[in-house]
Amino acid sequence: MPSTPRRAAVIGGNRIPFARANGRYARASNLDMLTTTLDGLVARYGLAGERLGEVVAGAVLKHSRDFNLTREAVLGSRLAPSTPAYDVQQACGTGLEAAILVANKIALGQIESGVAGGVDTASDAPIAVNEDLRKVLVAINGARTVQQRVKLLAKLRPGQIVPDIPRNSEPRTGLSMGEHAAITAKEWGVSREAQDELAAVSHRNLAAAYERGFLDDLVTPYLGLTRDDNLRPDSSVEKLATLRPVFGTQFGDDATMTAGNSTPLTDGAALALLGSDEWAAAHKLPVLAHLVDAETAAVDYVHGRDGLLTAPVYAVPRLLERSGLTLQDFDFYEIHEAFASTVLATLKAWEDVEFAKDRLGLDAPLGSIDRSRLNVTGSSLAAGHPFAATGGRIVATLAKLVHEKGTGEGGRKARGLISICAAGGQGVVAILEAA
């Protein structure tokens, strides 16, 4: 085992095109999509029959039968069946957290290679029975006689048979993510125009990335879909301005969040391939970037003053301090676009003097970023956001971006910052540096 930690290399990635829910992948399960994505990764890097250190992935919306989802995907893939795997779940932070876990094991010399990412389907979501019915069914399962079972069944009332469809809402606040985001948007005075502009740029950037072949070695088609079907290359501020607000409607005319500047429910999967430099060299695989450091933060969005999706605001200054960097020391910023307003509120918080002093405990704010470096090949507003898949998408994308750029200002290695907000008031952030 190496005496000092080494840095984990990001070698590349693979994802399937993301599809809007109940569309092209309506009949595909998490396991189907994750296995296919894994096989596409195996094909891209020539790993058929190879035993990797581990595969780590997860899904936010998960059937109980998929308790060992990632291991099942490995067993169904062309990887050696001797490759271990486990599931993680940290809401929208899943994919990035998985990459951090794999990178840390690589850094410690415990493994030489690993795959990290996630998958989600909003189409094939698990539907649970409501609590009353569940109790009756559990009791029936335990009943010894037919008479007992019939008796138990007879106790059911029609209202108890209504299923529990998973909702995109926080258990402790009862508010949906969009409603939470709308509150934060209002708090920070994020305008409708700014949100629509961000959304339009995201579509434009992703379309341009496809056009220049940037995604050729990041995406493998699935079920006949070759590009993300949420992508609207012709999206414009004017078109987006015509949409009706869907979140924060309690604010009347101040409601700013529409279906156009919020991510849709999406199906998809994404994975990143990581390894030690030695492993990559031995397999003649490219090292695009190194994962330098990472941080996860959480906020008290229930009883405290912070918004549900604002944890990255806290995670980034801690990460910067540890790394001795400023917010301006990056060539690329990959800030997950759960909602356009989330990205904009995060940027405003970092620029705010009062907030820096009162809430972040800093003498000065982090400052503003060069917006031309933000989500330069598009992000979730354009591609869509299958919750657990987003981290894998961003890690592979950013690794490729810093690799393409090579060096940044003053000849230092190109560097990028990832920031992903997650349900439960959490945020996962990381730094990648060109190899």
Place this chain on the structure above:
Amino acid sequence: MIALYAKAAVGAVLPGRARSLPGTVLERSVTPEVGHLADYGRVCGFPLADALPLTFPHVLAFPLQVELMAARSFPLPLPGLVHVANRITAHRAIGLGERLDVRVRAERFAAHPRGAQVDLVAEVSVDGTRVWDGRSTYLARGAQAPTGLAGELPDLPEVDGPAAAVWRVPADTGRRYAAVSGDVNPIHLNPVTAKAFGFPRAIAHGMWTAARALAALQGRVPEAATYEVGFRKPLLLPSTAELVTEQAKEGWDLAVRNRKGAVHLTGTVRRA
């Protein structure tokens, strides 16, 4: 389909059955739907991918098989025909969205130690190129075949050893497979109808067992492959079964057996 079974059941007791195989060739063209494929995959254990499972085209050919066997021109009565062996060769992976031309005919009407056997042969082509072949061998107990012809059944290796998997096969397996395959033979559907044909309980479709076993080898089977199975003791529903697999040169040998060791199915998968 149920109507065909009914018609065949009536036909079985009427006189005037043909003595030789009809020259009929039945054809259909079909583009499998994602939904059908997903349902089939869920029942048999295949993932939903861009390529059809090797056994899937069988369910596309099956309705034509039944139509052919239910006809008065067919020399054996459909009710009571037992599927004893099946051989499938996929020449290449078949992609989702490809339009498949399916042709079914009967051949090799021959004697079997316990009656007569016949093969239902299915060919699947894409734009004139053969991509898949299927041969289903059925036995009619006590029936007479034209003299002089002796049928042959595949000589499959016996696979012994520890179970690779234990399946708890639920009672509704026959009904679920019937829904995705169109094979609504009453012996698979529920205990009462199965009893009418002399089985103690409903039995699993042989092709379900075959598909389920192949699905267990996901990721380890070449796309162009020959999958040959022999059906032995019926798998009663519900029950617990064991899958045994053994790597062979250019493929796998496998068996499905009950917990006491009685064999339901033996099979081989080989690169084609």
Place this chain on the structure above:
Amino acid sequence: MSTDRFRDLSNTALAGRLGVPRVPLLRRYEPGQPLLPGPALVTSVGAGRFAKPIAALVEESGQQVLDAVGDQKLAAVVVDLTAATTLDDLAAARAILTPAVRKLAPSGRLLLLGPEPAEASAGAGVEAAATAQALDGLVRTIAKELRAGATANLLVVAAQAPPAAVDSAVRFFLSARSAYVDGQVVRIGVPVGSPQDPAAMDSPTLPEKPLSGRVAVVTGAARGIGAAIADTLARDGATLVVVDIPAAGENLAKVANRTGGTALQLDITAVDAPERLIAHLTQRHGRLDLLVHNAGITRDKLLANMDPDRWKAVLDVNLRAQLRITEALLGEGTLLQDGSRIVCVSSQSGIGGNRGQANYVASKAGIIGMVRALAPVVAEKGVTINAVAPGFIETEMTAKMPLGTREAGRRVNSLRQGGLPVDVAETIGWLGQADSGGVNGQVVRVCGQSMLGA
């Protein structure tokens, strides 16, 4: 694989009684198959220097070699006519061949070796040149007369070529790998590059795996002939990089995973395509032993209705991309090494033209021009470049033709059937071997001696 019903029907007893010409079932290569299924007659007229080493080669493969026609059926007949210079020599050849063709087994192989007519005239005069050229017509005629899947081909060998120069060609033409190559004349010169495969320095090349250790790129590999090429090269031991457009990625991933290679999703017409291919190869393998330019598209229209878009699309994919990628690789200088091979997929219609395919035919003929022009240039680096020109091959593309056209395409050749993608692939595998350096700047037709464009 193909649904050639006529061929199947023609092999029934009834068809035989009715006098329907039988369409032969061709013997095709399978791993582990011996070079020949029966004995071979190997002989020469005059002091040919190839008969002996070829006889040794056949014996080494475990097959019996005869020096005269007897009662036995012959799996192959090889006549070394490289020393034939007179009409009397030609008559001697006739005396050997007439009884020999009668004894040729189904899917038998007749292989002649002759001198280069121009060289013959310089050395031994006009009669020698006439004799040499006579062999050309002779072999094409024998190919038309042979039945039951037997083929006849001629190797025209340069005077300077050492005996070992013909080995890989002899192996190919005698084996079942050349099932659909018939009536062809292939020139063999002094080998280009080292015959020792640099990729196989560590482990000697096995006859089973003639491409062991070699890194091969196949463009257009997601389906059809390209996928067959990938499968065949992988079977023969090559390490594959399979390339196709991103939209074909799902199929491409399957080809990569089943051949144990890597999938490179790349639009070969993109401006940076050569650069990206080079980057991939440099990173992953540091070498390129076999480049197969296979990617091709059709956008058929009569010339009278041809629009610039159709023209451009076809020429860009089929020709311009090959030109640019080859040029970039030659300029790069390190990936293509002594012993590397380039094989381009042309087409029989590139030789003979085809109605409604002006753009396609122009591109495929252009490939032949490119191959001929580059051959002497790449030879300086020890590299060869050749083209294969498939005739009627049973693919998803040809299956879409109208029945009449399809049937006509299948039957107007000496083997009276269409070829299979694997036939094209086998030919590419042969040209891709390090010890095939004697063949350079050639167009090898894989057409069953089609009458189209002949």
